[in-house]
Amino acid sequence: MKRFLVGVAALVVLLPVLAQAYEVIDGKIYVVFGARQPVFTLDPSVHYDWSHRQIFQSVYDALLKSLVILPNLPPGSPNVGKPLPTL
């Protein structure tokens, strides 16, 4: 029985996702971002945390923008779990 349940669970996990979240309105595709933390102001002068930054980055510009980009760690990469070299 246990083996059967594990098999069913694995099947559910590996099934392709069927339903789609995105919205299409006037030919534009809007994606849906699930977030755990609320936003309670659109005023970038009064508060920041990640959820507020998420909205501020989208809505406002600044004189400069941080663009430090690090490489992706592919699944199973030998880099996973090891520190990056000191800058």
Place this chain on the structure above:
Amino acid sequence: MTWTFYLVKNAKFHNGDPVTAEAVKFSFERTLKLKKGPAWMLLNVLDPEGIEVVDDYTIRFHLKKPYAPFAAAVPWWYIMNPNQVMAHEENGDYGQAWLRDHEAGSGPFKIREWKSGEYYWLEAVDDYWKGWPHPDHIGGYIFKLIREAATQKQALLTGEIDIAEGVTPEDFDILAQTPGIYVPEYRGWTTFGIKMNTKKGYTANPMIRKAICYAFDYDALIDIYGGHAILETSPFPTGFKGYVDLSEWMYRQDLDKAKQYMAMAGYPEGGFELEYVYVAGLEEERQIGLVLQSCLAEIGIKVKLVPLIWPEMVARGAKAETAPDLVAVFVTPVMNDPDAVAIQYHPMSEGAYYYMHHYENPRVTALVDKARVTVDWEERAKMYDEIQRIILYDAPEIFGMLYNRRWALREYVQGFKFCPMRMTSEIDMYYLYIDKEKLPPK
């Protein structure tokens, strides 16, 4: 020290007004005068009088003293349209009430609609002045509040959302194996630590703090993250500018030492209870709390797990009198400068979430102050070296780990770019585009 910025001439606010040097001056002045949000970054080095509009598209900042992190701080100072903000000023509030649910920006997206506590719907500005990096850029996005990690995972699987930021490490692994979903993974600079109240209660005693540091099982952190993490080897994030490798000095589990420190503190048998506060719904923090509970039981300390929503945690942690004994906190350096990390250990951060330990060491305070105004990097680096060693010795927190940053996205959402300066779950949506070949019919 003077910084001059030359503005592009085609930048426009969403209402069509040009982005001018006056708008920049207004935005910086406003933040400095409100003394909230990112104001701390420049409060001691920039006065409103030091901001000079040279002409419509040239702005100059005259700093009161040299400030090495200035350029690194600037990305946090967003430019607002003064005409819109001041048209809605009430009782001298600088438009704060209006800006709670309106925006006055020039960025790539604008607010389409929103419902407090449920969602924000943003749409792309078609004629965004910078242009778009991809012709099939997203038309916008709905920022939908889903507090529970398990619900987020389910929402991604059932087609309620396209992007999940907050599922458990195990569920990220499962999602990475799910057809139609991919999980980008990056080494981040976000540290996880358990800050201890250094001013009040049992944890004000450094011997007890060291005992706790030696009692904790650090390897459990890596296990909780399924191997997608590394332990901290300094109070500064590994690889960050100014970081020094203090691996051999880091606290690692050693119950004999922990008991020795408890004895030195005058509590050889323990016999008291501490409160561990964590974010309600954040499963990993709850699991870490269980590890803490089990480890501290070995030295006679009971741990009470207290889940709180984030705003309540921050409110409690703002003052030493109310700050929890132990509190789980993730901290991301907000700029590419060691000042952004060192500031966590300076009393000028009083009230900020990353200062819930209320740590104060006059030598560290003086070094942080000095390093901020020192331009020569070699000199600064020595100061940050000493700062890291002192902080480690004082043990204001259990220095934990840096977890790999992961998100889960539908495969038709492409263009994801990672920047370690972004906060815990933040994504720069500007780069996202739809891969139409992978887009299934609606």
